[in-house]
Amino acid sequence: PSINLQEIHDFLVTIAYLSGNMMTSARPTTSSTGQKQNAADLVTETDRNIEQFLSKQIQERYPNYQFMGEETYKPGDTLTDAPTFIVDPIDGTTNFVHSYPYACVSLGLAVNRTPVLGVIYNPFTNQLFTAQEGKGAYLTDALHEREKLPLKELEPFYNQDGNGGLGNCLVIGEWGSHRSGNDYDVKVNTFRKLCAEKKDGGAMVHSIRSLGSAALNICSVAAGWADVYWEGGCWAWDVCAALAVLKEAGGEVVDANPGRWKVAIDGRRFLVIRGGEGWEGVVKEFWDCVEGELE
Ligand code: IPD
Numbered sequence: 001p002s003i004n005l006q007e008i009h010d011f012l013v014t015i016a017y018l019s020g021n022m023m024t025s026a027r028p029t030t031s032s033t034g035q036k037q038n039a040a041d042l043v044t045e046t047d048r049n050i051e052q053f054l055s056k057q058i059q060e061r062y063p064n065y066q067f068m069g070e071e072t073y074k075p076g077d078t079l080t081d082a083p084t085f086i087v088d089p090i091d092g093t094t095n096f097v098h099s100y101p102y103a104c105v106s107l108g109l110a111v112n113r114t115p116v117l118g119v120i121y122n123p124f125t126n127q128l129f130t131a132q133e134g135k136g137a138y139l140t141d142a143l144h145e146r147e148k149l150p151l152k153e154l155e156p157f158y159n160q161d162g163n164g165g166l167g168n169c170l171v172i173g174e175w176g177s178h179r180s181g182n183d184y185d186v187k188v189n190t191f192r193k194l195c196a197e198k199k200d201g202g203a204m205v206h207s208i209r210s211l212g213s214a215a216l217n218i219c220s221v222a223a224g225w226a227d228v229y230w231e232g233g234c235w236a237w238d239v240c241a242a243l244a245v246l247k248e249a250g251g252e253v254v255d256a257n258p259g260r261w262k263v264a265i266d267g268r269r270f271l272v273i274r275g276g277e278g279w280e281g282v283v284k285e286f287w288d289c290v291e292g293e294l295e
Helices: 005-025 045-061 093-098 181-195 214-223 236-248 279-289
Strands: 066-069 084-091 104-111 114-122 127-132 137-140 146-148 170-173 207-209 228-232 252-254 269-273
Touching: 005 045, 005 104, 005 114, 005 127, 045 066, 045 084, 045 104, 066 236, 084 093, 084 214, 084 236, 104 214, 104 236, 114 214, 114 236, 127 236, 137 214, 137 236, 170 181, 170 214, 181 207, 181 228, 181 279, 214 228, 214 236, 214 269, 228 279, 236 252, 236 269, 252 279, 269 279
Parallel strands: 066 084, 170 207, 170 228
Antiparallel strands: 084 104, 104 114, 114 127, 127 137, 137 146, 228 269, 252 269
């Protein structure tokens, strides 16, 4: 049966706004916050309440679709080709706990494991990012103005002399919640290499940003506010909706580890880049800076 993406989109926008109200009316505190795998992997009562709300709404309305959510995921649950809602009730939980105003509800739909629809709402800045396959990506701002993404022209990455590339990029990277072992070392060493001034004239990126939400990071690249986002460790619910937005905005996604041009939404390692001529060259320059391999 064909899928009415417009109808699902409108429904997801409605429940995203309602979830946003639940976020802004909550008063999380660091002392009442729970931990998952370690002291930097946080969960609040509000994450659980919103997921409960979302799963009920979605499953009542679309009982034949699969549902995957951050707070109800169990190890061993796998993503199939069936239409699947992939949901993060609060992406950016650490920000939410600290009242740092970059947290969102992220609602994606994947068909054949490919994101086809994304709705991401940050109720603190009142920004709504949406995309449907083949219909473009949009940002609706606090004044309810709706603009097509990217918000600026996608400049070529290199100039006519072949200069520019990674050295002209604003990069987004995240520390993630695992703070030891191989992946932590790879991240720290890669950030160091990306930012360091090079004697041989190699690329030194303009800077590194971390919004604290994978979904908002990817939407920032889709908007054209940043050029590249690199992370290992995030999950399908962190990225599904935002990757639908990215694709419709002309962006690309490959593996965070060098040499792998194909990536699955549950692959947990991502290098996201805005569209624009020469993007493949920037990916290669970036991979040259990845010190080791993320597991
Ligand atoms: C996390 C955020 C963070 C990213 C982590 C995610 P959560 O999601 O997106 O930016 O670095 O990999 O797990 O826990 O806030 O939903």
